[in-house]
Structure formats: structure tokens, C-alpha cells
Amino acid sequence: xxxxxxxxxxxxxxxxxxxxxxxxxxxxxxxxxxxxxxxxxxxxxxxxxxxxxxxxxxxxxxxxxxxxxxxxxxxxxxxxxxxxxxxxxxxxxxxxxxxxxxxxxxxxxxxxxxxxxxxxxxxxxxxxxxxxxxxxxxxxxxxxxxxxxxxxxxxxxxxxxxx
Amino acid sequence: xxxxxxxxxxxxxxxxxxxxxxxxxxxxxxxxxxxxxxxxxxxxxxxxxxxxxxxxxxxxxxxxxxxxxxxxxxxxxxxxxxxxxxxxxxxxxxxxxxxxxxxxxxxxxxxxxxxxxxxxxxxxxxxxxxxxxxxxxxxxxxxxxxxxxxxxxxxxxxxxxxxxxxxxxxxxxxxxxxxxxxxxxxxxxxxxxxxxxxxxxxxxxxxxxxxxxxxxxxxxxxxxxxxxxxxxxxxxxxxxxxxxxxxxxxxxxxxxxxxxxxxxxxxxxxxxxxxxxxxxxxxxxxxxxxxxxxxxxxxxxxxxxxxxxxxxxxxxxxxxxxxxxxxxxxxxxxxxxxxxxxxxxxxxxxxxxxxxxxxxxxxxxxxxxxxxxxxxxxxxxxxxxxxxxxxxxxxxxxxxxxxxxxxxxxxxxxxxxxxxxxxxxxxxxxxxxxxxxxxxxxxxxxxxxxxxxxxxxxxxxxxxxxxxxxxxxxxxxxxxxxxxxxxxxxxxxxxxxxxxxxxxxxxxxxxxxxxxxxxxxxxxxxxxxxxxxxxxxxxxxxxxxxxxxxxxxxxxxxxxxxxxxxxxxxxx
Ligand SMILES: Cc1ncc(C[n+]2csc(CCOP(=O)(O)OP(=O)(O)O)c2C)c(N)n1
Ligand SMILES: [Mg+2]
Numbered sequence: 001x002x003x004x005x006x007x008x009x010x011x012x013x014x015x016x017x018x019x020x021x022x023x024x025x026x027x028x029x030x031x032x033x034x035x036x037x038x039x040x041x042x043x044x045x046x047x048x049x050x051x052x053x054x055x056x057x058x059x060x061x062x063x064x065x066x067x068x069x070x071x072x073x074x075x076x077x078x079x080x081x082x083x084x085x086x087x088x089x090x091x092x093x094x095x096x097x098x099x100x101x102x103x104x105x106x107x108x109x110x111x112x113x114x115x116x117x118x119x120x121x122x123x124x125x126x127x128x129x130x131x132x133x134x135x136x137x138x139x140x141x142x143x144x145x146x147x148x149x150x151x152x153x154x155x156x157x158x159x160x161x162x163x
Numbered sequence: 164x165x166x167x168x169x170x171x172x173x174x175x176x177x178x179x180x181x182x183x184x185x186x187x188x189x190x191x192x193x194x195x196x197x198x199x200x201x202x203x204x205x206x207x208x209x210x211x212x213x214x215x216x217x218x219x220x221x222x223x224x225x226x227x228x229x230x231x232x233x234x235x236x237x238x239x240x241x242x243x244x245x246x247x248x249x250x251x252x253x254x255x256x257x258x259x260x261x262x263x264x265x266x267x268x269x270x271x272x273x274x275x276x277x278x279x280x281x282x283x284x285x286x287x288x289x290x291x292x293x294x295x296x297x298x299x300x301x302x303x304x305x306x307x308x309x310x311x312x313x314x315x316x317x318x319x320x321x322x323x324x325x326x327x328x329x330x331x332x333x334x335x336x337x338x339x340x341x342x343x344x345x346x347x348x349x350x351x352x353x354x355x356x357x358x359x360x361x362x363x364x365x366x367x368x369x370x371x372x373x374x375x376x377x378x379x380x381x382x383x384x385x386x387x388x389x390x391x392x393x394x395x396x397x398x399x400x401x402x403x404x405x406x407x408x409x410x411x412x413x414x415x416x417x418x419x420x421x422x423x424x425x426x427x428x429x430x431x432x433x434x435x436x437x438x439x440x441x442x443x444x445x446x447x448x449x450x451x452x453x454x455x456x457x458x459x460x461x462x463x464x465x466x467x468x469x470x471x472x473x474x475x476x477x478x479x480x481x482x483x484x485x486x487x488x489x490x491x492x493x494x495x496x497x498x499x500x501x502x503x504x505x506x507x508x509x510x511x512x513x514x515x516x517x518x519x520x521x522x523x524x525x526x527x528x529x530x531x532x533x534x535x536x537x538x539x540x541x542x543x544x545x546x547x548x549x550x551x552x553x554x555x556x557x558x559x560x561x562x563x564x565x566x567x568x569x570x571x572x573x574x575x576x577x578x579x580x581x582x583x584x585x586x587x588x589x590x591x592x593x594x595x596x597x598x599x600x601x602x603x604x605x606x607x608x609x610x611x612x613x614x615x616x617x618x619x620x621x622x623x624x625x626x627x628x629x630x631x632x633x634x635x636x637x638x639x640x641x642x643x644x645x646x647x648x649x650x651x652x653x654x655x656x657x658x659x660x661x662x663x664x665x666x667x668x669x670x671x672x673x674x675x676x677x678x679x680x681x682x683x684x685x686x687x688x689x690x691x692x693x694x695x696x697x698x699x700x701x702x703x704x705x706x707x708x709x710x711x712x713x714x715x716x717x718x719x720x721x722x723x724x725x726x727x728x729x730x731x732x733x734x735x
Binding site for chain 2: 010014017018021025055058059062063065066068069070071072163
């Protein structure tokens with residue numbers, strides 16, 4: 001099953017490599033990984049999406065917790081949560097394609113953020129399925145370049161991940 | 164406040180940490196530190212002949228004393244030479260701090276002379292690693308390193324020290340922190356009361372219980388609690404290779420050790436049990452055999468300080484995270500006050516069954532009128548040293564024979580590389596033990612293959628007068644490899660012979676020690692007595708043993724715990 005694990009990590013050099021190393025060393029999957037500073041400058045927040053059986057996921061969270069620099073973590077998929085990913089896509093856009101793409105971007109609530117005579121650059125945010133859906137809708141043949149940030153997530157409601 | 168250079172601060176921190184010995188080897192990036200070492204006499208440095216040996220020495224010291232060992236090496240090759248030793252300590256959860264020199268900060272990343280990213284290289288085999296970024300941090304970094312190494316589930320910690328952190332004429336205020344606090348590292352200090360209660364209820368209701376104890380009992384200094392609880396319940400106990408000595412081997416409730424080369428009765432009892440109380444062990448693949456066939460009728464209580472060890476390979480029914488001594492103490496109190504008692508009838512028939520298994524195999528082996536059997540060498544050594552020696556071993560058949568036939572009644576005396584299986588561990592580990600136990604007998608039981616992996620340390624033994632006894636069970640082969648080739652590859656002995664062995668007697672003599680060769684069975688006892696009488700000499704005893712012997716019992720690959728070879732021809 002796919003899981004989103006969100007980690008508060010000491011903001012120190014080498015901390016990230018320990019997390020990444022753990023995944024490769026123990027043969028766990030990483031589908032996406034994002035990391036950025038938080039409002040507390042001593043902490044970074046890292047979000048990793050992974051897949052595995054319940055047993056593997058339990059090991060992943062336990063092994064992550066063992067890392068000295070991991071302060072706290074939560075498996076967001078255990079409860080209600082919001083998940084977002086940002087995507088920038090360059091699409092071939094000439095002639096009648098231009099109107100067609102514009103319509104599809106609107107349906108997906110994206111924005112065209114850069115334009116040339118033959119190319120549109122589109123920005124789109126949402127859960128990973130929505131981003132996949134957009135690529136499918138415009139058809140891979142017109143896609144020149146895709147860049148995705150990987151998943152960030154947060155729990156719904158009152159629950160917060162903090163110290 | 165005192166003003167000290169980084170190098171002096173480092174050595175002072177070691178003093179304030181109470182470190183008696185460090186094992187190491189100098190080089191460019193560590194020279195400021197070596198100079199600071201020279202100008203004091205509290206911390207004693209042992210100069211090895213290869214950095215790997217320094218780590219195994221620190222490791223042997225740690226296993227025998229329960230205190231963290233300390234290593235000091237230079238950058239680059241000095242640091243990389245420690246990796247096998249660090250990995251060995253990591254796999255067996257041995258507390259240790261490895262101090263590595265590093266090129267100066269401004270050179271890092273430039274492929275400078277003797278630069279290796281030791282933080283990166285060591286990462287998968289350490290509990291943690293730290294690098295010093297400012298000389299003033301040194302006392303705190305050192306305090307942290309020992310704190311992390313020795314608490315919770317212990318393990319090795321590497322400290323990377325760029326050369327400019329130890330510059331002699333740059334001085335800073337020194338004070339050694341009494342305590343460190345890490346917000347993200349809080350090892351459990353007691354188990355969950357509800358879980359402990361549940362475990363005790365299950366324990367008292369069991370009909371065919373087995374206690375399965377591991378190295379965690381020794382590391383957690385919980386042998387007394389374990390022994391008391393086991394005796395109070397009257398239940399059978401087996402331990403892992405790493406747990407040898409956690410419960411007296413001579414006691415009738417002890418079934419010997421379990422797993423791949425465990426006793427018939429221990430493996431049978433595990434397989435047929437209805438309840439396993441696992442204390443400080445980790446259901447390693449060398450214990451469980453195929454996990455899907457593991458102990459089908461057993462419910463499992465698992466006590467461990469490391470939550471990640473629980474339900475990793477075998478699902479626990481009652482997990483208890485906590486230090487084994489504290490948890491066992493609480494269990495003892497509950498057992499004492501409980502009005503439920505173990506089911507005496509069930510226990511009697513369980514013991515009757517176990518005694519039948521015990522009688523069936525009983526660790527028998529065939530003897531011969533003229534060939535020396537490795538098993539009888541170990542039995543004799545056990546007798547001649549009253550089972551009280553510290554025994555280190557290397558890896559192979561000799562290791563298994565030593566563990567099977569030397570009967571340890573006390574913890575911390577059986578010292579081997581169980582998790583990583585590192586050939587070359589035995590001699591330096593024995594040296595680390597002998598240094599701090601000069602009046603105890605220290606035996607290194609080895610093979611002619613393994614001993615050659617760190618044989619240069621005979622020179623260190625000379626320099627520091629470390630009269631260990633090296634017992635070389637010389638079968639003129641990489642015996643364990645050969646055994647597997649006999650069993651799985653129709654005896655095609657690919658690269659498992661040791662041709663052109665050195666003359667170990669002359670070699671020992673060349674290093675300034677005594678060498679004794681034993682070839683005839685009738686000489687064995689008298690010569691071993693002579694060897695043990697040479698108290699102040701390192702003696703290299705080269706014993707020609709049966710070249711065709713195999714280690715049994717041996718679990719059948721991918722079988723259950725109860726599927727074993729009992730000899731070359733008997734399979735159960
Ligand atoms: C460093 C290292 N390399 C290889 C092995 C694989 N190995 C395990 S046992 C063994 C043979 C050991 O031979 P010896 O020391 O003579 O012991 P014996 O089995 O003959 O008693 C080997 C090569 C190992 N455990 N460690
Ligand atoms: Mg051999």
C-alpha cells in the first residue's frame with residue numbers, strides 16, 4: 001500500500017543522507033521525497049511516499065525513528081490528510097492545440113505560466129492522481145518536459161506534527 | 164576557565180569520560196592529537212599493527228567489561244581500515260567510539276591527500292556519526308558520542324575530526340559537560356506495565372514454555388534477573404550464540420544454544436513450544452531457519468530495548484520495549500505476587516519430553532584412537548581452565564566447536580563475532596580482554612585460516628606483554644567452507660584448502676613468543692597443561708585436528724527449527 005510518511009528532522013548536514021541511505025540500505029522504496037525548512041529553523045520537514053506491506057511500513061517507521069536526527073514522524077495515511085504536489089509541464093502548443101490545452105488546463109484548475117509561439121508552460125497543483133490525470137488528458141505526445149516536486153502532506157483537523 | 168587546544172581538549176575529554184585505554188595508529192591528520200596524547204599519562208594508547216585490529220581490541224574490551232571501547236586513527240586509509248571492525252561491533256551492538264582524523268576543513272571535498280568521506284563510508288554500519296565543526300564543540304561531541312554509544316541499544320559511534328579542529332596554538336575554554344540531552348534520542352527506561360502484566364499471565368498459563376535469551380541480556384547486564392526468573396518458573400532456557408553465558412550452561416534448566424548449530428534439544432523444544440519468552444534476542448536467520456515454518460504452535464513475548472528488533476522477522480504477540488533488566492525485574496515481582504503458579508503437571512511432562520530429546524543426541528561425536536578431534540580439544544580446555552577462561556574466537560568450525568563444548572557459566576566470557584562473522588576478530592579481541600584482565604586466562608580459539616587475517620598483532624602482543632593463549636585448531640582447510648561444499652556441492656572443494664601454511668611455531672618464535680605443536684592424541688592433555696602453566700608467555704598452540712570433521716547438529720537449509728542433520732548420515 002502507498003504511504004505518506006512525514007518526518008521532522010534536525011536541520012543538520014548529513015541528516016538527509018541518513019534518511020535516504022536507510023531506504024536504499026534496507027531495500028525500501030522511495031517514490032517521492034521532499035525536504036524543506038520549517039518555521040523552526042532547527043528543523044526540516046521531510047515527506048516521503050513509499051509502498052510496502054504493513055510489516056514493511058512498520059519497519060520503515062521504526063527504523064526512521066531510530067535515526068538520532070529524526071525528532072518525530074507520522075504516517076499521514078493512517079488518518080485523514082491533505083496531499084499536494086506541484087507540477088510544471090512544458091507542452092507543444094501550436095495551432096488548434098493551443099485552445100485545446102487551455103481548456104484542459106482550466107478543467108484541471110491549472111495555470112499557464114509561460115508562453116512562447118510554440119510552447120505553453122503549465123503549472124498544476126493537486127494530489128498525485130490529479131497530476132497523472134492531466135498528463136493523460138493532454139496526451140504524452142505533446143509533453144516536452146515534466147517536473148514534479150514530490151508529495152507534501154498534512155493531517156486534517158486539529159492534529160499537528162510539531163515538538 | 165582553562166584554555167586548551169582542540170587536541171588537548173579531546174584528550175582531556177577522554178580523561179573526564181574515564182577512558183583508560185585507546186587503541187590506535189597514527190598518521191598525518193591525527194598528529195596533533197597524538198602529540199596531546201604524548202604530553203599526558205592518564206589515557207594509555209595501545210599501538211596496533213593494523214587499524215582493523217584496533218577496533219577488534221576495543222570491541223573485545225567492551226564485551227568483557229561492558230564499557231565502551233575507544234579507537235583513534237588517522238584519515239583516509241587509517242579510517243577505512245576500521246570499517247570491518249566497526250561493522251562487526253555494529254552487528255553485535257557493541258558500544259564503541261571511533262575517533263578518526265580528517266583532512267583540514269578547507270580541503271574537504273577537494274580529493275586532498277588521504278581524504279575519505281568517513282561520515283559517508285561509515286554511515287550504514289554505525290549507530291551514529293558526528294563531525295566536529297568547531298574546536299569548541301569537542302567536549303560536547305565526545306560526551307554525546309559516548310552517551311549514544313553506551314545507552315539504549317548500544318553500538319559504534321564514529322567521530323570525524325578535521326585536522327584544523329586540533330591545531331596546537333589555538334586555545335579555547337574547556338569544560339566537560341556532565342550531561343547531554345538530545346531531544347530526538349530517548350531510549351526507553353522501562354517497559355509498558357500493561358504489556359508486562361499480560362506477558363506474565365501468558366507465561367504462567369503456558370504448557371510448553373521456552374525462554375529464548377540473546378546477547379541483549381549480556382549487554383543489558385540482566386543475567387541475574389534472567390537466572391532468577393528462570394529458576395523461579397522452572398522453565399527450560401536456551402540462548403543464542405551471542406547470549407552464551409547469560410544463564411549458567413551447567414544448570415539443568417539450560418538446553419544449550421539454539422539455531423543452525425544449536426543443540427537438538429534446544430531446537431526441538433523451540434519447535435514444539437506453545438510459548439516463547441524472547442529476551443534481548445532478534446530472531447536472526449541463523450536462529451529461526453525458514454521463518455514461515457518457525458515454531459508453528461508458539462505464541463511469542465518479545466522483550467527488547469530496540470523497537471525495530473520486535474516483529475522484524477517473526478511477529479510478536481506481546482511486544483515489550485524496554486531495558487531487559489528493568490522489565491525482567493517487574494516480571495519477577497509479578498510472578499512472585501501472583502496467585503497463579505506454573506502448571507506443574509504440564510511442566511513435568513514437558514521436561515520429560517525435553518529430557519528424552521537431550522538423551523537422544525547429547526552432543527555426541529565420534530572419537531578416534533589416533534586423530535585429535537576438535538571437540539575434545541575444547542572439552543579438555545574447558546576442564547583444564549575450570550570453565551572460567553575468557554574465550555574469544557574467530558569464525559568457522561572452530562568457533563562452533565568452542566561455543567558448543569566450552570561450558571560458560573558467566574556472562575561476558577564468550578567473545579565472538581556472531582552477527583558479521585568476521586574472520587580475524589579473535590586475536591585482537593583476546594588482546595583487548597587480556598589487557599584489562601591480566602590475571603585471567605584468555606584463550607583465542609582460532610583456525611589456520613582466520614588467524615592469518617590479523618596475525619601481525621603478535622607483534623603488538625610482544626610490545627605490551629599480552630600473554631594470551633592462541634589455540635589454533637589446524638584442520639589445514641577453510642573448514643566451514645569445506646563443510647558446506649561437502650554438503651551442498653558434492654565435495655567440490657573450490658578454494659577451501661589452505662596450501663603452503665606457514666610454520667606457525669617458527670612464526671610465533673620470530674615474533675618473540677613460544678610455539679607448541681600438538682600432533683599426537685596422546686600428547687594433547689600433557690602439552691595443553693604445559694601451555695597453560697606458562698602464565699606470562701604468549702603461546703601459539705598449533706593443534707593438528709581431524710581434517711574431515713563437520714559441525715553438527717546442523718539445521719537443514721530452509722527447513723523448520725526441528726529439521727537437522729545430526730551427523731554426516733543422520734537427518735531428522
Ligand atoms: C573476513 C571473512 N572472510 C570470509 C569469511 C567466510 N568464511 C567463514 S568460515 C571460513 C573458513 C574459516 O577457516 P578457518 O579459520 O581455518 O576455520 P575452520 O572452519 O577451518 O575451523 C570462511 C572463509 C568470513 N567469515 N570472514
Ligand atoms: Mg581451518
